[in-house]
Amino acid sequence: MGTLSLNQRAALLSVLMLVVGLLIWEAAIPAQKAVKELTEYEILTGAGSPKAGVPPPSQVIIKAWDQLSDPFYDAGPNDKGIGIQIGYSIYRVLTGYLLAALIAIPFGFLIGMSQVAYKAFNPFIQVLRPISPLAWMPLALFIIGDSEASAIFVIFICSIWPMLINTAFGVAGVREDWVNVARTHELGPIKTAFTVILPAAAPTILTGMRISIGIAWLVIVAAEMLVGGTGIGYYVWNEWNNLDLTSVVFSILMIGVVGMLLDAMFGLLQRRVTYAE
Amino acid sequence: MKPFLSIEKLVQKFPNGNGGEMTVFENASFGVEKGEFVVILGHSGCGKSTIMNILAGLADPTSGCVIMDGQEVKGPSLDRGVVFQNYSLLPWLTTLKNVTFGIKARHPEWTKSQVEEHATNFLAMVGLEGDVIHRKPSQLSGGMRQRVSIARAFANHPKLLLLDEPFGALDALTRGTIQDELLKIWGQMEQTVFMITHDIDEAILLADRILLMTNGPYARVAESVEITIPRPRNRTEIVEHPNYYAIRNHLVQFLGKRSKELAGQPTEASKTNKPKTVRIDLTDPTEDPENKRSTLKAVNS
Numbered sequence: 001m002g003t004l005s006l007n008q009r010a011a012l013l014s015v016l017m018l019v020v021g022l023l024i025w026e027a028a029i030p031a032q033k034a035v036k037e038l039t040e041y042e043i044l045t046g047a048g049s050p051k052a053g054v055p056p057p058s059q060v061i062i063k064a065w066d067q068l069s070d071p072f073y074d075a076g077p078n079d080k081g082i083g084i085q086i087g088y089s090i091y092r093v094l095t096g097y098l099l100a101a102l103i104a105i106p107f108g109f110l111i112g113m114s115q116v117a118y119k120a121f122n123p124f125i126q127v128l129r130p131i132s133p134l135a136w137m138p139l140a141l142f143i144i145g146d147s148e149a150s151a152i153f154v155i156f157i158c159s160i161w162p163m164l165i166n167t168a169f170g171v172a173g174v175r176e177d178w179v180n181v182a183r184t185h186e187l188g189p190i191k192t193a194f195t196v197i198l199p200a201a202a203p204t205i206l207t208g209m210r211i212s213i214g215i216a217w218l219v220i221v222a223a224e225m226l227v228g229g230t231g232i233g234y235y236v237w238n239e240w241n242n243l244d245l246t247s248v249v250f251s252i253l254m255i256g257v258v259g260m261l262l263d264a265m266f267g268l269l270q271r272r273v274t275y276a277e
Numbered sequence: 278m279k280p281f282l283s284i285e286k287l288v289q290k291f292p293n294g295n296g297g298e299m300t301v302f303e304n305a306s307f308g309v310e311k312g313e314f315v316v317i318l319g320h321s322g323c324g325k326s327t328i329m330n331i332l333a334g335l336a337d338p339t340s341g342c343v344i345m346d347g348q349e350v351k352g353p354s355l356d357r358g359v360v361f362q363n364y365s366l367l368p369w370l371t372t373l374k375n376v377t378f379g380i381k382a383r384h385p386e387w388t389k390s391q392v393e394e395h396a397t398n399f400l401a402m403v404g405l406e407g408d409v410i411h412r413k414p415s416q417l418s419g420g421m422r423q424r425v426s427i428a429r430a431f432a433n434h435p436k437l438l439l440l441d442e443p444f445g446a447l448d449a450l451t452r453g454t455i456q457d458e459l460l461k462i463w464g465q466m467e468q469t470v471f472m473i474t475h476d477i478d479e480a481i482l483l484a485d486r487i488l489l490m491t492n493g494p495y496a497r498v499a500e501s502v503e504i505t506i507p508r509p510r511n512r513t514e515i516v517e518h519p520n521y522y523a524i525r526n527h528l529v530q531f532l533g534k535r536s537k538e539l540a541g542q543p544t545e546a547s548k549t550n551k552p553k554t555v556r557i558d559l560t561d562p563t564e565d566p567e568n569k570r571s572t573l574k575a576v577n578s
Contacts, residue, residue: 186382200367
């Protein structure tokens, strides 16, 4: 063991935990009796039809293999491949998120530049920020009228706050010395904003963007459960209605994996703009 | 005729926190000639940095004005380069990019290769060559960072270079090397420099003239001491010069005693408060040898 690096040892431990966890899960699920082992009475009372229950991991793996080998099939409104469902969710998340970024970052920039604006807007932001994004749903459905657009609006409204607050905070916190460097070099306000303030505040802004994408991905599942139609959230709910718990467990895992990938993407971006003082 | 840089009746007042006003300095007036290296020496809190910020155009005085090259100083300008105490390099840019940042602002019409060549030359002048110039400031030592800062300022050929305690955060050995480099680059460029420091030896080594400030409040530039040691100067040789300790003693006396005695006296607004010129030259044969040791000769200009 002494020759393995820290990372290698951690990875080994992770794999071990996974295997042990899966084995315990597998062992904890009672096997269903095969039809031919049942008494005639039991068959007559319907015990022969498959019972809903938490699936063992082996079934989930089979399901995953099955779904992931053909992720984009489309067999009608109630039967689409997991890739299509996730695709819809990502499309909604990105649309709402990008709209939010388009407004939050320039607006946060302006608020951060002016102490008066910062203080004037702060109470509104503080009241609006803790509202659960789903609480906006009825209002959005009524005003917008379209369930698809309402879901995007919910993503928009939940991802705007962390980006807005972090941008304003980052811009307000840019060191006076750096701004003075820009001033003594006669840079105009636009040039200063792009060459000094933006790179200086970029790590804080990216942190806000990373928090936002995380929240957006959390919220999309709930939003799609409400609006229905397509998307990973709808898929989970639909499979629950079908009592197909294997698919439910599989889609839960997929939500986790996609969320992790989104976060990792922003983690990479964040590392690129971070600087050491 | 007015000097190249003329500071006229500068007054700075700040609110003192309980409704009143605190006068940091009053009626400060002095001049700096073209190509001159002037150092301002005084205790902390006497308003040196405030004067520096006003010269840079980063702050406005309560009243009075600064005239450079016939024009009043209003706001920051590329004609006045500043080296800040804490280096003020942009940490997300490499060493080279920090210098090109300044050159691009000064010469927007230059090509990329012109800008880079100019930057590389000036970095080489302060002893930064090769791999180092592609490192970020966080990977450099304090001394190296200040060199970059100096290179950035000199590369822009400002009409006036302002140095705000540039070596304050460095250890004594590094400080020595960079002072030498500053002297070298200054010698090649005939740059007008105005520098703040509280290090007496540094001031004597670098300056043509030292302005002495009394303590605040109501601080003023009380004396202008000529450094009568010929250039080129060298830290090991100047201490041998007969004038060195005479000047040094005068400065120590001022900072230790007279800066306090002269402090806290409001002056009449009509007075211009020009500093008294002090010239100490023990090698000057025209001077009365009897006077040499007892009192230092003060001449009003």
